[in-house]
Amino acid sequence: MAIAKAERLMNLALCLMNTRRPLSKKELRESVEAYREAWQQGSEEAFNRMFERDKDDLRELGLVIDVDENALDGEIGYLARRDRNRLPEIALDAEEAAALTLAARVWQQAKMSGAASGALQKLRAAGVPFTEDAEHTALQPRIPAREAAFEPLLVAARDRRPVSFEYRKAGAAATEQRSVEPWALECWRGHWYLAGWDRDRKDARVFRLSRITGKVRSRVGEFTGTVPEHVDVRAVVAAFAGEGATATATVRLRRGAGFPLRTKALSTRRIDETWDELEIPYGNGLGADLAEFGPDLVVLGPDDLRADVIDRLRAVAGLAVEGEL
Numbered sequence: 473m474a475i476a477k478a479e480r481l482m483n484l485a486l487c488l489m490n491t492r493r494p495l496s497k498k499e500l501r502e503s504v505e506a507y508r509e510a511w512q513q514g515s516e517e518a519f520n521r522m523f524e525r526d527k528d529d530l531r532e533l534g535l536v537i538d539v540d541e542n543a544l545d546g547e548i549g550y551l552a553r554r555d556r557n558r559l560p561e562i563a564l565d566a567e568e569a570a571a572l573t574l575a576a577r578v579w580q581q582a583k584m585s586g587a588a589s590g591a592l593q594k595l596r597a598a599g600v601p602f603t604e605d606a607e608h609t610a611l612q613p614r615i616p617a618r619e620a621a622f623e624p625l626l627v628a629a630r631d632r633r634p635v636s637f638e639y640r641k642a643g644a645a646a647t648e649q650r651s652v653e654p655w656a657l658e659c660w661r662g663h664w665y666l667a668g669w670d671r672d673r674k675d676a677r678v679f680r681l682s683r684i685t686g687k688v689r690s691r692v693g694e695f696t697g698t699v700p701e702h703v704d705v706r707a708v709v710a711a712f713a714g715e716g717a718t719a720t721a722t723v724r725l726r727r728g729a730g731f732p733l734r735t736k737a738l739s740t741r742r743i744d745e746t747w748d749e750l751e752i753p754y755g756n757g758l759g760a761d762l763a764e765f766g767p768d769l770v771v772l773g774p775d776d777l778r779a780d781v782i783d784r785l786r787a788v789a790g791l792a793v794e795g796e797l
Contacts, residue, residue, distance in 0.1 A: 477526075480506040484526050485535060489557065494540040494549025497523060619681040622657070624688040625666055629654040632699075634671070634691040640683045641760075647685050652677070653695045658705035667705040669697030678705065721754040722772040729768040733761075759784060 483504045487495060501507040501519055511519040527550070531537055536556045540549055564572070621637065628635045635654060638647040653669040663680055670677040676697075720738060724747045734740065737750040749772075752758075759780035762769055766785070771778040 480504065480522075481526055481530060481533075484523075485530055485552065488530075488535070488537060488550055488552035489554060491551050494538070494551045496547040496549050498547070500550070619664060619684070621666075621681045621684040621688050622664060624690070625654050625681070626657055628688070628690060629656055629666075629668075632695055634693060634695065635688050636691055637684050637688045638686045639679060640685060650679070651691070652679070653697055653699075655699055656703040656705055657681075660706045665705050667703050669695070669699075671696065719754040719774075720751050721758065721774060721777050723750050723752060723762065724748070724770040724772060725750055725765070726768040730765050733765070733769075763788070 487500060487503050501511055507519055507523060510522050527537060535552055537550055537552050625635065636649060636651045639650045640647045651671040653671065654666055655668045657664060657666055663682060666679045666681060724743065725733060727746060727748055733752065737752050739751045741749045743749050754777060759777055762771060762781050763784035771781050
């Protein structure tokens with residue numbers, strides 16, 4: 473009966489950590505049952521391949537394995553010295569522990585949920601004072617990451633690997649191919665955004681993950697743009713949404729509608745029983761937000777914003793007509 477890989481790795485780690493001298497491959501083959509079975513049923517080559525893979529996996533998991541000469545027969549031996557595989561004492565105060573707990577819960581809907589939970593268990597075993605009260609509260613923080621693009625973009629940003637994907641701008645009918653060097657992901661107002669270097673436009677751009685269609689594809693090669701030391705995705709998205717903008721726009725808004733827009737208004741003036749006139753901050757991307765209000769909003773100025781909103785509404789109307797055919 474084949475022995476599970478996890479058990480095999482555990483047995484190898486125990487052998488390497490509980491020896492005072494380097495163990496040769498032959499000694500490890502006799503000590504680890506799975507290696508002994510592989511050698512008896514297969515060949516020396518099969519055992520060597522299995523051992524080398526397991527050794528690399530343990531090193532990837534963080535185990536420091538030293539290679540020295542075996543004192544008994546002069547062959548190459550292996551051991552994991554405890555002093556080199558001992559973590560320093562972890563000292564977290566209650567606030568830091570609470571922050572880690574909340575961070576781990578953020579990833580419950582992502583593939584890294586298992587790794588996050590495992591990390592908390594290790595820290596708890598090390599004596600970190602995690603509170604259990606939050607597990608029984610009625611309200612718990614959640615930041616969903618349901619977009620299929622989330623996982624591949626997160627890995628690409630971590631590994632500094634360029635990607636390409638199909639992207640649909642707000643209000644646009646068609647998608648376009650984008651080639652991006654991903655820097656960072658951040659959640660802002662319930663939506664995930666990617667900040668990175670757009671290779672085609674040769675500029676830093678922000679992309680909303682819900683507008684990425686199809687598969688995110690990895691590309692070969694290194695980054696061509698300079699990665700900032702600190703990427704404030706939220707600030708960039710806020711600027712595109714018009715927050716902190718120095719310009720203003722004037723719109724007419726139907727009474728009883730557009731409450732989110734009213735909260736941003738710099739001034740509001742009643743026109744008649746049906747319409748109010750608002751002065752609002754004008755920044756990049758405002759046209760997409762205004763187009764969502766449809767017939768409840770009319771842009772009075774500036775002219776470029778009015779043209780942008782009209783183009784977006786025409787695009788949406790075109791989609792509706794195509795859908796009816």
